[in-house]
Amino acid sequence: MDRTDNGWETxxxxxxxxxxxxxxxxxxxxLDAPMLARIRGRGFQTALDVGSGxxxxxxxxxxxxxxxxxxxxxxxxxxxxxARDPAGNYVDAQAEALPFDTASFDLVVSYLTxxxxxxxxxxxxxxxxxxxPGGSLLIANLNSFSTAGDWHRLVDGSRYFRMDNYLEAxxxxxxxxxxxxxxxxxxxxxxxxxxxxxxxRLSHFEEPSPTGGDRRRAERFSRVPYFHVMEWLKD
Numbered sequence: 001m002d003r004t005d006n007g008w009e010t011x012x013x014x015x016x017x018x019x020x021x022x023x024x025x026x027x028x029x030x031l032d033a034p035m036l037a038r039i040r041g042r043g044f045q046t047a048l049d050v051g052s053g054x055x056x057x058x059x060x061x062x063x064x065x066x067x068x069x070x071x072x073x074x075x076x077x078x079x080x081x082x083a084r085d086p087a088g089n090y091v092d093a094q095a096e097a098l099p100f101d102t103a104s105f106d107l108v109v110s111y112l113t114x115x116x117x118x119x120x121x122x123x124x125x126x127x128x129x130x131x132x133p134g135g136s137l138l139i140a141n142l143n144s145f146s147t148a149g150d151w152h153r154l155v156d157g158s159r160y161f162r163m164d165n166y167l168e169a170x171x172x173x174x175x176x177x178x179x180x181x182x183x184x185x186x187x188x189x190x191x192x193x194x195x196x197x198x199x200x201r202l203s204h205f206e207e208p209s210p211t212g213g214d215r216r217r218a219e220r221f222s223r224v225p226y227f228h229v230m231e232w233l234k235d
Contacts, residue, residue: 006116006118006181006182007173007179007180007181007182008074008077008116008181009074009075009076010180011178011179011180011181012074012076012077012080013076013178014177014178014179015053015054015077015179016054016076016077016080017178018177018178018179019053019054019056021056021084022056023056025213025214025217025218026221026226026227027056027112028213029210029211029212029213029218029221030208030209030210030211030221030226030227031111031112031140031208031227031229032060033208033211034140034206034208034229035057035109035111035138035140035229036060036064038136038138038204038229038231039061039064039066039107039138040064042107042136043106044066044106044107044136045066045067045106046066046067046068046069046104046105046106046107047061047066047067047068047069047105047106047107047108047109048068048069048070048071048098048100048104048105048107048108048109048127048130049061049068049069049070049071049109049111050071050095050098050108050109050110050113050123050127051071051072051095051110051111051112051113051116051117052070052071052072052077052078052081052090053070053072053074053077053081054077054080054081054084055070055072055080055081055082055084055085055088055090057109057111058070058081058085058088058090059084059085059088061107061109062085062088066107068088068089069089069090069091069105070088070089070090070091071090071091071093071094071095071098072090072091072092073092073093073094075092078090078092094119094123095110095113095117095119095123095126095127096117096118096119096122096123096126097122097126098126098127098129098130100130101130102129102130103129103130103131103132103133103135104130104132105130105131105132105135106131106132106134106135106136107135107136107137107138108127108130108131108135108136108137108138109137109138109139110127110137110138110139110140110141111140112140112141112142112227114139114141114184114191115141115142115147115183115184115185116181116182116183116184117184118171118184120184120186120190120191120194121194124191124194124195124198125194125198127198128195128198128199128200128234131234132234133234133235134233134234134235135233135234136203136231136232136233136234137195137200137231137232137233137234138229138230138231139228139229139230139231139232140227140228140229141191141227141228141230142183142226142227143188143207143225143226143227143228144166144185144186144187144188144191145163145166145188146224146225146226146227147183147184147185147186148163148164148165148166148185148187149161149162149163149164150162151220161223161224166187167187168185169184169185169186169187169190170184170185171183171184171185172184172185195230195232199234199235200232200233200234201232201233201234201235202230202231202232202233203231203232203233204229204230204231205228205229205230205231206228206229207225207227207228207229208225208227208229209221209222209225210222
């Protein structure tokens with residue numbers, strides 16, 4: 001496996017075009033509402049968005065009155081974030097080595113980024129390190145069984161979801177609409193072990209279903225809980 005290229009820089013233009021200003025279906029109709037519900041009215045003042053991409057969720061947090069800093073190692077995505085948000089703060093860094101002091105942020109966000117991170121062990125340790133005591137690590141991620149499977153069609157035309165090799169952590173290349181990136185499948189126990197081992201305490205877990213949007217597109221997210229949202233507290 002070539003760890004020098006995860007596909008993000010070469011796919012950046014296609015990704016930015018696919019996301020647009022608002023994001024894709026899964027973000028707009030599945031994840032945004034539960035993610036925003038976890039930050040509104042909580043008194044968060046400072047936030048770090050790890051893997052901030054083109055800055056979409058940073059801008060959403062800023063609209064909620066939270067001073068958000070984005071960490072993004074992909075140059076073209078970071079440049080797009082800076083162009084769309086000239087007053088924002090976007091830093092060139094890896095999740096595995098965050099260039100911030102210990103206990104710097106009230107809130108750390110990982111919005112569909114854990115699946116992209118090679119060094120998940122140091123990355124989760126770093127996210128916990130930069131959290132202030134009493135702070136929250138808010139995660140949206142693909143469910144582990146969804147990264148271990150895919151939809152298939154029977155001879156009668158009906159569709160079903162098939163999963164295999166769940167316990168084997170592995171990196172795989174995913175391609176759609178000009179985007180080709182390397183994602184990680186990891187069993188849920190790997191994430192839970194690392195988050196607990198980082199001294200964090202689970203306070204919220206949900207598998208959100210779609211709200212609104214095209215019914216046919218929503219089917220894949222309503223028949224199978226494709227994502228989860230977790231909040232972990234640092235005591």
